Amino acid sequence: MTDDLPVLQLHHPTDNRFALRFISDDRKARSEKAAQLAEQSDIEIATTDESIGGETIYLLYTRTLFDAAYPEFQTEEAVIEWFDTEFSADDKQILFAVIDIFDGILSEKEEQGASLATYKKMDLEKIPEVLNRVEWRQLVPDVGAELLSGFILAHPMPNTNHRTGIGLLDRYLTSYEADFTMPDTGEEGRWYQWAREFIYDSKQVLTLRNQLPLLRWAREYGYEHAERKEGIRIDLTEVDVERDDYRNYYAQRHLSRSRRFVETVLTEADATHLLNKRDDGKRAFVDRLRGGE
Template sequence: MTTFVHYHHPKDQQYSLAYVTQDRDEITSSGKDALIERYDLDETVFVLYTNQGTSGTIDDIDENFEDALDEMSPDDRTITVRLLQIFEEIIKEKELEEAEKLEIYKQIELDRIPAAIERVDWDQPAVDVAGQLLSTLILTHALPNANHRTSISMAQWYLESIETGFSFPDFATADYDWKEWVNEYIVESKRILTVRRNTTPFSLLAEWGCDIVKRKNNIEIVLAEYDLDLSQSDAYKYYGDVHTDLCTEFLIESVKRAGHDELIGADGISKAEFVTYLDQTE
């Protein structure tokens, strides 16, 4: 029999797994917004779920970005502003399609974006630069929602700066469902993000008889498929590299489907050149 543990609390997805133990007395949630669940696996396990933070809708976002933008270099500011513009466009599209306000679980963490941009090695082939840019923006998770869609659009901007007229294949149908081939990459990306942050509790759960950790949206993480015998620092590095490889693979597939195979072997452009392109296409 397959056994599972929920990563997001099944009755309130604002709460996510924070701690696992076999000793219920180890869990002290005094002063915390928390829920506790018991799971009977090979052994009895108790899971502490804590609130992820801010809740509400997109209307609750603090849009006072001036101070954070003023702290950035001119190039980082240009890229960050374009990222915000992409995010705003995606939110408007989603609200039109879904006829309701998008839910958020945190505020925009704009000050995290320059560090993400800094991790990109711009002296690589074009698809590799785009893959690294896509990955590091997703891993940074600076936005309260739509991080994958927004980051994919930024990677598209980079590839467009090299190949005029390039655009991704349509990712969505009329009812806003991801096409199957795109969804495979997005779902695996979310699995990697979750494992990357939780190798220690997931390793314990596997030891105690858990086969699968279930995220929201029915995403299943089969624990046996991932290396969990890693320290937190090693997991961040290892799964960060795995995620970058996944994102690069996704972009290669996208480029092929768009009929622009020539981009796969094309040289990338520098950060400064990319910023110039963004400035010229406002």
Template sequence: MSNTVYYHHPDDNQYSLAYVTEDRDSIHSSDSDAKIERFDFGTPFYVLYTNNGASGTVDDIDDKFDQALDSFDSDDRIITLRYLQIFEGVIEEKELEEGEKLGIYKNIEVENIPDALSQIDWTGAAVDVAGQLMSTLILKHALPNANHRTSISLAEWYLESAQSGFSLPKLATQDYDWQRWVDDYIAESKRILTVRRNTTAFSFLQDWGCEVVERKGDISIKLADYDLTLPRSKALTQYAQKHADLCTEFMIDSVERGGHTELIRISGPTKSDFATYLSESA
């Protein structure tokens, strides 16, 4: 069995890896907001797991966004509103399927959405723009849950604005799980996101004999598959690009499966054109 460290604490996945050290005395945190685990793969070390303190269900979300939305320009406001509407639909579908409220770990950070939109090059091929749209929104992590589902759905709207009648192939099973081919992309997306935020900590873990970091959802991150030597600023940039490439690959796979390969070749709508399409289809 591989030398494994859990990224989310196995007894409570609200707690996630925050700090690693060989010196137990360097950890100063109360038991009420942290969990500490000892590992030894030849070199003993300690992992601090912390909880950001936010928890509850979607009923606890602060949805008073009027002031923030009023500060957005027209295109950002229209796209943001559609993104939030999609999220609301995901919440309702999840509750219907599972009979319980969707759990959250933070409030919606609505101001992150225009920031994500500003980072997109809206002049490329439709699938390239859709891939960027999906990736930047996931990276900004504006939502308290379901960032992947919501971002993919907005990217689908974008592709529909480029090609009337387009829809993604079936992505989820009747049990609301991802189709196997989709799940492979989602799992790798989560691996990249986790590595991107934790290259320094993971580098130490690797030095101390760890081979695999295990996320919740049985997502294994084989440390040898990733460059953990990058400085933090370079890691953020390089893994963001790796994530964008993955999301674009997912979009290409999706349009090919859906029989709309023309979206690989044709130029996508501009941001303003997309906002206009959303406004007219409201």
């Protein structure tokens, strides 16, 4: 009955750098929203129209323009000064680990003859916020889940946030046991099945957390499915689009899903003894990172 209904595209059909920002059955309302957004110099706009049940739906997509995805410094001294000014010594140690993980992903892409598309600036300043929200000194899988989930929800990197987050989880678990080996997860677009389930679930939950108000309007206009990049589809008939506490609700769902993923990682890596090990604090983690240099 619903196969002939359009699927709401959460990224522009001809350029997935543009994400859905506004939806209405009123053309004038979209024009007014576009005019409002056009006042921002760092916003680029794209539009498209669709017909549902004989009614035209007006969609507006945006992307944020930026000069460079990565912080630019004239000298090495300027880099050091910025890090020393912005971050504590402990946070810097974890930041250096994140940057090293991300650089490894870039190098891997280059070796494969591929380039890494960037869609936003790198926001390293978000990472200390993630670290401060982690409740340390609980079971290792709980800390690992909070690190992973918090990192993905913050989305601080210009791309590959899931891979980088999993890399940070790897560093955390390896800090407890040098022989720990993260099971191969595959990579963006070619995830292995055991990891793909988490990645796709994670991206669905991220979408619901970030865009539920838009999806509420989409459901009202007759859309029953929404689709984001990678062909990940959300059945809107199974979503409570009227939920008021959606950001906290989906953050908790993401954390729970991340906890199950950490358990899967430890099982796949034959390291289930870490399931019941208690974390010994952020400072101890930093010290282990520093000692592993």
